[in-house]
Amino acid sequence: MTEASTDWLDLTGRAGRAAHAVVGWLMWDQPAIDRYAALGVPNGVGWIVAWRMAALGRVTPAAAAATGYSIHPDVIAMVLAAYRDVTDEDAIRAVRDESAVTGLADIAPGLGEAMAPVADDLWRGVASMHIGARPLFAAFRAEPRPGPDQPVLSAWRAANCLRELRGDNHWALCASEDLDEVEVGLLHSAMVDPDEYGSEEWIARSRGNDDERIAHGWSRLEAKGFAADGALTDVGRDFRWELERRTDQLTAPAWQAAGEEATVAFCEAVEPHHEAIVARIDATAGPRWMPALRTTDR
Secondary structure: OOHHHOOHHHHHHHHHHHHHHHHHHHHHOHHHHHHHHHOOOHHHOOHHHHHHHHHHOOOOHHHHHHHHOOOOHHHHHHHHHHHHOOOOHHHHHHHHHHHHHHHHHHHOOOHHHHHHHHHHHHHHHHHOOOOOOOHHHHHHHHOOOOOOOOHHHHHHHHHHHHHHHHHHHHHHHHHHOOOOHHHHHHHHHHHOOHHHHOOOOHHHHHOOOOHHHHHHHHHHHHHOOOEOOOOEOHHHHHHHHHHHHHHHHHHHHHHHHHOHHHHHHHHHHHHHHHHHHHHHHHHHOOOOOOHHHOOOOO
């Protein structure tokens, strides 16, 4: 397949899943949580949020919550307060980097070394994109790039930047459609097996939303025609899948800049380890977490 004939929407979706797999397990990695706790954070509380928010520096809780979008603002504020009393963002970033390299080697032996040869290509994709309305992408991209003596970390960090780019693009689209932080969680249930998740509310509730906020989210979705009687309609499901396509559309230029050969090589390096990565998430967080890795076919 030549570059001209490449289905970049399909390849971008594939690469997005691969990047999510390479990064997502870190949110519940016990050695990372232990290192974070050693900084003075009681029981390592909030690691799932802390290592991403630390990239933003000393922003206000409200600004951090805006970047997290689907996570309850009170959860974000609690996490920032827990670590800001005892440590700083530089120390948290150091824990992230150490944990990413050692954890990846433990979960998926050989994956880091397989990704390393395309690190420069991935960084080319990162550098090709502007930072407008992409706060987490901008924050991670601005960090000093690992040197040639850290090839695995360099590839992982580049993949994380591309993951955050996709996330920022998705949130920008959600904001443009006037979807609040609860609605986006409810809508994401269109992407997974509701029987596996127990209900269409699980994802939204996992972000810290209570009964009152969930009810308000359903009422907003119903007003848009995306839900009825506390469940998504076919219109709502179609809308959510279209959001996914539009997200890939916005993110595709970065992977195109990285190049087809490098993008395919990155995917082929990660995909054989998908089940091992999901198994690690199941073991450390539970079988419903990281729903973006459990997307069903439409």
